[in-house]
Amino acid sequence: MTEKLYYTDSHLFTFEAVVTDCREGKNGWLVELDRTAFFPEGGGQPADTGRIGPARVRDVHEREGHILHETDKPLMVGECYSGALDAEQRHRRMQNHSGEHIVSGLVHGLYGYENVGFHMGEDCMSVDYSGELGQEDLRKIERLANEAVRANLPVRAWFPEEAELMQLPYRSKKELAGAVRLVEIPGIDRCACCAPHVGFTGEVGLVKILDAERHRGGMRLSVLCGMDALDDCRKRQESVAAISALLSAKRDGVSAAVERLLGERDALKERVATLSLRLVDGLAAAQEETAGNLCVFNPGLDEIGSRELVNRLMERCGGFAAVFTGSDAEGWRYIVGSRHVDLRANARALNAALRGRGGGRPEMIQGQAAASEQEIRAWAAEVRF
C-alpha cells in the first residue's frame, strides 16, 4: 500500500519518496513509491502529472491501494527520489473542483437537485443537475457561491468513523463501499469525494457560470473557477475588443453594431438581387434570336442569376441556352436549358463532349466541365440534340 500524502496535505507539491517497484508497462514504466503526493484520477478530477527524479510522470492510477505512476523512464528500486507535481495545474483543478462542490451544495440546498454528472475538461468543467434552473436561479447560485468564497470558509476533508458517518447527511453519487471520505464546507456542502481540495474557500477565487442548457430533463452548467476563470475572462475580453475595433463600436455596444451590420447586409442582398435581374434582362435582350444554340460565358452573375439568364435565353433559341462560369484553368460550371429538347436524355453526350459531369431535369441540367472555352464554343456551334 502506498502512503497517500495527498489525503493529508492537498498543498504538498514536492516530496521525497523511495521507489518500491518499477516495471515496464504499456506506455513506458510503472513506478511505485512508498509514499506519494500524486493524485490518481478520481471523483471526476484527472490524475496529476509532474516529475519523479529524472522521470516524467504522464499519468497516475490506483490499483487496490497501490498508486502506479506511469513514467517515461525506469527508476532504481530502493533509491530515494524527489517528486514534484505540476503544481499550477493541480492548484487550478482544486480551485475548479472545490468551486464545483460549492455550486453543487448550493443547488442541492436550495432546490434539492442532485449532481448527476461531472466532467473536468481541458478548458471547461461541466456539471449536470437533476432539475431545471432558470436565469434568476443561476444568478442567485453564482452570487451565493462567490459570497461563500468571500467568507473564506475552511474546507475539511476526512474519513469519519462509521458511527459519525451514520449520523451525517451528505451528498453522494453512488452507494460507496469501503472507507468514505467526506469533504465539508460549513453551511454550504458535505459530499463524499476522494479528490484533493483547497484549504479555504477564499482560495477558489472567482466562481463563474459560463453557460447553462437543458440536458436530459435537468440542467448542464459550464463553470470555471479561479485562474481558469481569469484566463477565460481575458480571452472573452480580447475577443470583444477585437470585434469592437473592427466595427468601431464601444465594447458594450458590439451586439447593437452587429445587428446594424446584419441589417445592412440584408438590404444589400436585396439590392444585388434586383440589379442582377436587370442585368439578366439586358444580357438576354443583347443576344440575337437563333434557331441554333446560345452560349454566354462569365456574365458576372451568381447561380440564381445564371439560371434566370438561361430561362430568358431559352425563349430566344431553337436549340439550347447555356451559361458558363469559371475559367479554363479552374474549370467551368454550366447551366443548360431548353424549350425544345430533352436535356436529361442528352446529358451523357454533353458531359462526354465537355469532359464534365452533371445532370438535372429534362428542361434544365447543371454541372461542371473540364473542356476549354474554345472547345465549348466550337462544340456548341455544331451540336444539334
Ligand SMILES: [Zn+2]
Ligand atoms: Zn468532488
